Amino acid sequence: MEPNYPLHLPDFYIGDPAPAYRDLRRNSPVHWTDANGGFWGITRYEDVKFIGSRPHLFSSAKGVLMPDGKPKPAEPRPMLITTDPPRHNALRKLISKGFTPRHINAMEPDVREIVRGVLDSAKAGVELEYAEGIVAKVPVRIIADLLGAPAEDWEQFRAWSDASVGSADPGITLTSQEAFGALTTYFRRLIELREQRRANDLISILMDAEVDGESLSHDELMSFLHLLLVAGNETTRNLIALGTIALINHPEQLRMLVEDPSLIPSAVEEMLRYVSPVTHMTRWATEDVELRGRTIRKGQAVVLLYGAANRDEDVFGDTAEQFDITRRPNPHLAFGTGEHACMGLSLARLEARVFFEELLARFDRVELTGEVLRMRSTMVPGVRTMHVRLGANEKAAVR
Amino acid sequence: MRIVLDRAKCTGIGICESLAPTVFEVDDRGELVVLAAEVPEGALDEVTEAVEGCPAMALRLEP
Numbered sequence: 001m002e003p004n005y006p007l008h009l010p011d012f013y014i015g016d017p018a019p020a021y022r023d024l025r026r027n028s029p030v031h032w033t034d035a036n037g038g039f040w041g042i043t044r045y046e047d048v049k050f051i052g053s054r055p056h057l058f059s060s061a062k063g064v065l066m067p068d069g070k071p072k073p074a075e076p077r078p079m080l081i082t083t084d085p086p087r088h089n090a091l092r093k094l095i096s097k098g099f100t101p102r103h104i105n106a107m108e109p110d111v112r113e114i115v116r117g118v119l120d121s122a123k124a125g126v127e128l129e130y131a132e133g134i135v136a137k138v139p140v141r142i143i144a145d146l147l148g149a150p151a152e153d154w155e156q157f158r159a160w161s162d163a164s165v166g167s168a169d170p171g172i173t174l175t176s177q178e179a180f181g182a183l184t185t186y187f188r189r190l191i192e193l194r195e196q197r198r199a200n201d202l203i204s205i206l207m208d209a210e211v212d213g214e215s216l217s218h219d220e221l222m223s224f225l226h227l228l229l230v231a232g233n234e235t236t237r238n239l240i241a242l243g244t245i246a247l248i249n250h251p252e253q254l255r256m257l258v259e260d261p262s263l264i265p266s267a268v269e270e271m272l273r274y275v276s277p278v279t280h281m282t283r284w285a286t287e288d289v290e291l292r293g294r295t296i297r298k299g300q301a302v303v304l305l306y307g308a309a310n311r312d313e314d315v316f317g318d319t320a321e322q323f324d325i326t327r328r329p330n331p332h333l334a335f336g337t338g339e340h341a342c343m344g345l346s347l348a349r350l351e352a353r354v355f356f357e358e359l360l361a362r363f364d365r366v367e368l369t370g371e372v373l374r375m376r377s378t379m380v381p382g383v384r385t386m387h388v389r390l391g392a393n394e395k396a397a398v399r
Numbered sequence: 400m401r402i403v404l405d406r407a408k409c410t411g412i413g414i415c416e417s418l419a420p421t422v423f424e425v426d427d428r429g430e431l432v433v434l435a436a437e438v439p440e441g442a443l444d445e446v447t448e449a450v451e452g453c454p455a456m457a458l459r460l461e462p
C-alpha cells in the first residue's frame with residue numbers, strides 16, 4: 001500500500017518527520033499527495049538535485065511554497081525567487097555581487113558586534129527566553145542594516161517579517177497581507193530618501209542596477225527588498241534555535257564544541273543538514289516527465305523536501321540519521337540546489353558561526369527549562385519561544 | 400585538467416572564490432573570472448572542492 005502522510009500540514013514538519021521521510025525515500029520516493037489540489041513530494045537526494053538543476057523542465061514561476069489550497073493571484077508579483085531563466089540569472093547577478101564570500105566576510109566585525117550586543121543581555125543561571133529574546137534579534141538587525149534601514153526601526157521589521165511568513169500561526173495578529181502592506185509603505189519611504197541621496201547600502205545598489213539596459217521596475221525593486229528581509233530572517237533564526245536544541249540533545253557534542261571551537265564551522269554545516277531550516281521549495285512541471293516510474297504531468301507541483309534529501313543514506317551513509325558535528329564531507333542541500341540556491345548562504349554561515357563562537361565563549365552549558373513552541377508553518381517551522389538556563393563558561397577568559 | 404565554466408548557469412555568488420581564491424574571482428560587475436584555464440600545480444584539491452561546491456553546478460573539470 002502507498003504510504004500516507006500529511007505532507008501539507010505544519011504539524012507534520014513540527015513533529016519528527018524523519019521516520020516518514022525514511023519510509024518515503026525507500027517506498028515512494030516520488031510521492032503523490034491529494035490534499036490542496038495535489039502535489040508530488042520528492043525525498044531522495046539525487047532526485048532533488050535532478051529537479052533543482054532543470055529550471056526549464058521544473059519552473060519556479062508559479063511560486064515556491066507548496067500548494068495551500070488557496071486560489072493563486074492571476075498575476076503573481078515578480079520576484080527573484082519566482083523568476084525563470086534567462087532573466088533570473090541577470091537579476092541575480094545584480095545583487096549576488098554584494099553577497100560573495102569576500103564581501104560577506106568583510107562584515108564579520110559588524111556581525112560580531114551585533115551578536116555581542118544581543119548576548120550582553122543574557123545572564124547565566126536564570127531562566128530566559130532564547131528564541132525571540134536572543135536569537136531572533138541577530139538576523140533581523142543584520143538584514144535591516146544591510147538594506148540600509150535605521151536601527152530604531154529594526155524591531156518593527158521583525159514583527160512584519162514574522163507575520164509575512166508565519167501567517168498560519170495563531171500567535172501572530174497581523175495577517176501576511178497587512179504585514180506586506182506595512183513593509184511596502186516603509187520601503188517606499190526608504191527609496192524616497194535614497195532618491196535624494198544614495199548611500200552605501202543594498203537599496204542604492206538596486207536603484208542603480210540595470211538589466212538589459214533597463215532599470216528595475218518599482219515592483220521588482222519592492223519585491224527584492226521584501227524577499228531579502230523574509231528570506232534572511234526566519235531561516236537563520238530557525239537554524240540557530242533548532243541547532244541549539246540539537247546540541248542540548250547531544251551533550252557529548254556540545255562538550256566537544258566547547259573544548260574545541262575550531263569545530264564550529266563544521267558544526268554549523270551539520271546543523272544545516274540535520275535541522276534543514278527550510279523544509280521545502282516547490283517547482284512546477286513544464287511538460288510531462290517520467291521519474292522513478294511515475295509520470296509527473298505538465299502543470300503539476302513538485303515539492304523538494306530538503307530535510308528528507310539531507311538524511312539520504314545513499315549519500316550520508318549509515319550515520320545519515322545521526323547528528324555528528326565532525327561530519328565531512330557534508331554536501332547537504334539545506335540551501336537548495338541549482339541556480340536558485342540560496343544567495344545569502346555565506347551570510348547565514350557567518351551569522352551562525354559568530355553566534356556560536358560568542359555564545360560558547362560565555363556559556364558552556366545550555367538546558368531547556370520548559371516547552372518549545374514552534375511556528376505553524378510548512379516551509380520554515382521555526383522556534384517561536386523556548387526557555388533555557390545558561391551556565392557560565394568559567395574557563396573562558398573574561399573579556 | 401581544464402576548468403570549464405558554464406556562464407549561463409553561473410550566478411556569481413563566489414563560493415568557488417572562497418574555496419580556491421587563486422583560481423576564481425568575482426569581479427565588480429558580478430561576473431566570475433577564471434584566472435587559470437588549467438588547474439594549477441598543487442591546487443587540484445581546492446579546485447575540485449570548488450567545482451563540487453558550486454550550488455549552481457556551473458563548473459566542470461575536463462581532462
Ligand code: HEM
Nearest residue numbers: 080081231232235236239277281335336340342343344348
Ligand atoms: C540558514 C539560513 C538560510 C537557509 C536554510 C536558506 C535556504 C534557502 C533555500 C533552500 C533557497 C532556495 C530557493 C529555491 O530553490 O527556490 C534560498 C533562496 C534564497 N535565499 Fe536563503 N536561506 C537562508 C538564509 C538566507 C539569508 C541570510 C539571505 C539573505 C540575506 C537569503 C536570501 C535568499 C535569496 C535572495 C534567495 C533566492 C535566490 C534565487 O531565487 O535566486 N537566505 N534560501
